[in-house]
Amino acid sequence: MNNLALLTIGVTLICCTLGVMGVHAYSSGKDQQAALVERLSQTGQIPVVGRRRRFRGVDRRVRRTKLGKKLELRIGATGLDITPGEFFIYMTATVVGLWLIGxxxxxxxxxxxxxLLGIYVAVAFLNWQRQKRIEKFINQLPDLSRILANATQAGLALRMALSMAADELEAPAGEELEKVANQLAVGHSIDDALGELADRLxxxxLVVLVTTLVLSNKAGGTVVGSLRNLTETLEERKExxxxxxxxxxxxxxTAYAVPVIGVGSLLLIDNxxxxxxxxxTGSGIGQICVIVAFALYAVGFAIIRRFSKIDV
Structure with missing residues (x-):
């Protein structure tokens, strides 16, 4: 009986050991596979494979339209991993859902x-994501200017300095500078690559930084002093x-509280x-009054938002 118990314990320990070894081998293999795929993707030997895209037929139809091309550019500026077709489907679902809820x-x-509020919410979401990405990029500009100044002072060319900054900085600056570096690698000029960066964000x-780099590159002079001064200026503007x-x-x-109070009062009255x-809303006069009230709420929201928007 004791031998049977010892045998069972021994077999259990051996199975646990083999299980741990198997999990370790599997995880190591997955890491090696991911590293190999990343290395081959960077060298161009295999295509870069992202997540599986949904609604491909809708996406192709949306991209063919003029509005779809503008939507693609706006989505690209937000940094979201979503296609115009997917955004169109999600926006349509939001509109239908809000319609039924209303x-x-x-x-x-x-x-x-x-x-209609659903369409506004979808467009406002894209604008918010784009503005948030721009704000993050602006906050990284002092570090970017500092890296470019140090690299230039060390004797590196501007192209190499931009590539080094793309490797060292986090998103979104790192991603945007990587796009600039890729454009420079395939033959684009510094003026065009940096100009597209300024158009995206x-x-x-950023316009001041791009202008400084472009003028210094054309003039052939050193940009260290200009970038040092620009770094201090960007730090002050950031604060x-x-x-x-x-x-x-x-x-x-307050701008968001005003329309919320209006909609809340309607719910309170109906409750x-x-x-x-x-x-x-059963009569024409009531419908006109409701439309005028919502229009006034929209105007008030826009005016308050305009008051709170100060360009620094």
């Missing part, structure tokens, strides 16, 4: 209004932008007196 919670008249700080954003945060919240919204 009809169910408010009244049938509010369905189309909520559907428009900002005053100023942070202070301005903090001071105006309450105004920005206190069921069917009140159906009666209100």
């Amino acid at each position: 009809q169910a919670m408010l009244a049938s008249f509010f369905g189309p209004i909520c559907g 428009p900002s005053r700080e 100023t932008r942070r202070e301005v954003r903090t001071q105006l945060s309450q105004v920005s919240m 206190m007196q069921p069917g009140a919204l159906d009666k209100m």
Whole structure:
């Protein structure tokens, strides 16, 4: 009996050991495979394979339109891993969902209004992602300018300095500079590559940096002194932008609170007196009043947002 127990324990230990060894070998093999695929992808021996794209037929049709081309450029500026076709499908689903929710919670008249709100939400989401990416890039500009100054002072050419900055900086600066480095590698000029970068992420700080690099490259002079001064200026502008954003945060919240209060009051009225919204929107005068009220909310939102937008 004791021998049977010892045999069982021994077999169990051997199985556990073999299981641990198998998991370790599997994980090591996966890491080696990923490293090999990455190395071969960088050398161009195998194509780069990303995630599987959905709605390919819709994506091809959307890309053919003029609006689809603009949408593709806007999505590219956000850094999102999504195709125009996928965004169109998701936006359509959002519109339909908000339409049904508006009809169910408010009244049938509010369905189309909520559907239009879905389109605005989708476009606003892209603008928000794009602006957030631009803000992150602006915050990285002092480090970028410092790296370029150090690389130039060490005797590296501007092309090599941009490639080195692309390797050292994190996203989004690293990704954008990698695109610039790839364009330079296939024969694009520095003016064109940096100009496209400024078009993708428009900002005053980036325009100043690009102008400094382009003029210094054309003139053939050193850019170390200019980049050093630019680094200090960008640091000061970074702090100023942070202070301005903090001071105006309450105004920005007010812009979003005003329409939310309006929609909340409608829900409160319908909850206190069921069917009140159906009666209100059952006549032409009521519908006109609702449309005018929503238009005034939209105008108030735009005005408050304009007050809170200060270019530094």
